[in-house]
Amino acid sequence: MKAPSRPQDKIIIALDVPDTDSALRLIDALGEAPALCKIGLELFTSQGPSVVKAVQSRGSRVFLDLKFHDIPNTVAHAVKSAARLGVAMTTLHASGGPVMLEAAAKAAEGSDLLLLAVTVLTSMDSAQLGSTGISVEPKDQVLRLATLAFSAGIVGIVCSPLEVTTIRGSLGNNLRIVTPGVRPTWAAAGDQKRVMTPAEAVQAGSDWLVIGRPITAAQSPKEAYAKVVAELI
Numbered sequence: 001m002k003a004p005s006r007p008q009d010k011i012i013i014a015l016d017v018p019d020t021d022s023a024l025r026l027i028d029a030l031g032e033a034p035a036l037c038k039i040g041l042e043l044f045t046s047q048g049p050s051v052v053k054a055v056q057s058r059g060s061r062v063f064l065d066l067k068f069h070d071i072p073n074t075v076a077h078a079v080k081s082a083a084r085l086g087v088a089m090t091t092l093h094a095s096g097g098p099v100m101l102e103a104a105a106k107a108a109e110g111s112d113l114l115l116l117a118v119t120v121l122t123s124m125d126s127a128q129l130g131s132t133g134i135s136v137e138p139k140d141q142v143l144r145l146a147t148l149a150f151s152a153g154i155v156g157i158v159c160s161p162l163e164v165t166t167i168r169g170s171l172g173n174n175l176r177i178v179t180p181g182v183r184p185t186w187a188a189a190g191d192q193k194r195v196m197t198p199a200e201a202v203q204a205g206s207d208w209l210v211i212g213r214p215i216t217a218a219q220s221p222k223e224a225y226a227k228v229v230a231e232l233i
């Protein structure tokens with residue numbers, strides 16, 4: 001999947017809602033269907049593949065964020081199922097190891113599906129990581145896992161805006177980068193602590209930005225969406 005050049009194609013709207021009706025209402029409130037919408041564990045677990053089809057039929061492509069982490073054979077089959085659903089992107093944990101990552105990359109071959117590796121969840125600090133037996137700093141583990149995934153043939157990654165420069169610098173321009181945790185200056189940070197503005201994140205090297213509440217919880221989602229697009233021009 002090529003990195004987008006039009007500003008509106010760089011934005012992925014996070015559909016953090018419990019059911020299909022709410023998801024479609026959100027898309028309709030944007031005025032035009034976004035290029036990409038993210039469907040995560042909550043929405044997919046409650047509605048299943050039908051919500052993916054419903055969002056696609058509104059005209060958006062889907063980023064299915066299910067963070068696969070299982071034995072290589074199971075993950076490979078899950079990747080094939082995602083490709084059959086026609087989603088544009090899906091995620092898997094780089095900590096699943098090289099054999100799992102290679103099996104996933106092979107399963108995606110011949111499809112348009114972009115696989116995105118997740119490294120260390122931003123909810124993990126050094127103490128949390130240490131309690132799982134990993135005694136290096138989170139930022140070092142992020143780079144280690146990003147490199148591992150890229151070498152295994154996973155060409156995309158999800159990372160915090162503050163990690164983009166290091167990861168891009170180390171792995172180069174063939175890597176596709178998706179970053180959540182961006183906040184326009186005019187939006188509340190909410191529970192996002194380490195943030196950048198959308199323009200800063202793109203400048204740092206992000207290809208796509210996952211944006212939820214600054215747009216979805218705005219008084220006018222349509223205006224907020226247009227404002228973010230304008231900031232990226």
Ligand code: C5P
Pocket residue numbers: 014016038040121122123160180181182192210211212213214
């Ligand atoms: O509402 P907000 O813009 O914070 O939504 C961002 C989306 O990206 C949510 O779906 C959230 O779960 C996801 N995400 C995140 N931070 C991460 C990983 C994922 O905000 N580190």
